[in-house]
Amino acid sequence: MQWLGRRESSNVEDRRGMSGGGKVLAGGGVLGIIIVIVNMLLGGNGDQGIQLPNLQEQTQATVLSPEEQAADDKRAKFVKVVLADTEDVWGKIFSESSEQYRAPTLVLFRDRVESACGNASSASGPFYCPGDQKLYIDLSFYQELQNRFNAPGDFAMAYVVAHEVGHHIQKLLGTSEKMQRLRGQVNEEEYNRYSVKLELQADFYAGVWANHAQQIKTADGKSIIDVDDINEALTAANAIGDDRLQKQSQGYIVPESFTHGTSAQRMFWFKKGFETGDVSKGDTFNSPDL
DSSP states (O other): OOOOTTTOOSOOOOOOOOOSSOOBOOOOHHHHHIIIIIIITEEETTTTTOOOOOOOOOOOOOOOOOHHHHHHHHHHHHHHHHHHHHHHHHHHHHHHHHOOOOOOOOEEEEEEEEEEEEEEEEGGEEEEEETTEEEEEHHHHHHHHTTSSSSOSSSHHHHHHHHHHHHHHHHHHHHHHHHHHHHTTTTHHHHHHHHHHHHHHHHHHHHHHHHHHHOOOOSSSSSSSOHHHHHHHHHHHTTTOOOHHHHHHHHHHGGGGGGGHHHHHHHHHHHHHHOOOOOOOOGGOOTTTT
């Protein structure tokens, strides 16, 4: 992705040098596995269990070397540019429907953070909290994608940001509230099926963003996105499907417990969004295939 020297969003709270405060979620044992599988990768959001009980407090903060800090700062600049691109794209899409886009705020944190959805640690992965309309990202997740999940490349992280912004689009369009109303009305297995539809729609919206972002040009007239970037996003989507994560963590797959979709489903819906660029084509809730 062509991002150096381009506009950075100002809708950012940098809390990397601050204490998260309060009790922090630190996964351990089986519950820690649940955090990783359910919340960690591309799409944990405030409707899906950020507030988990009976977890150990984590007080030790990560201390970065000067070299690590410089690398972290570079990643911060990158996600700010990606956020700016989402503002441009979704602002244009909303304006075409005579609506005003209200951009979310990106919160950069290290180790732990407080949100309107509760306290979270970096083990929760990137998430969107509809309660305060903010995206939360510990930039160490950039390294997790590359080293642990074999999803290298800067556009893999761009996909993460775009997916979380997709949850913000759902908040603006009222989808998040509909999901919240389902709690208590359906059993856990049925709610998980709706959760999968919600997450796949966020993947679709990430693809829609990538489609429109192709039209953004650098100073020398090049598109900021190329084919290799899209392949990086698809690699990331493939790496974090529920089936693949469950197979890696426990050796077997439990489809009834899926909350984010299979690798194939995540790739399909991102690709559909990218190929169509049409928000109206992403009704995962009424898709006969889900």
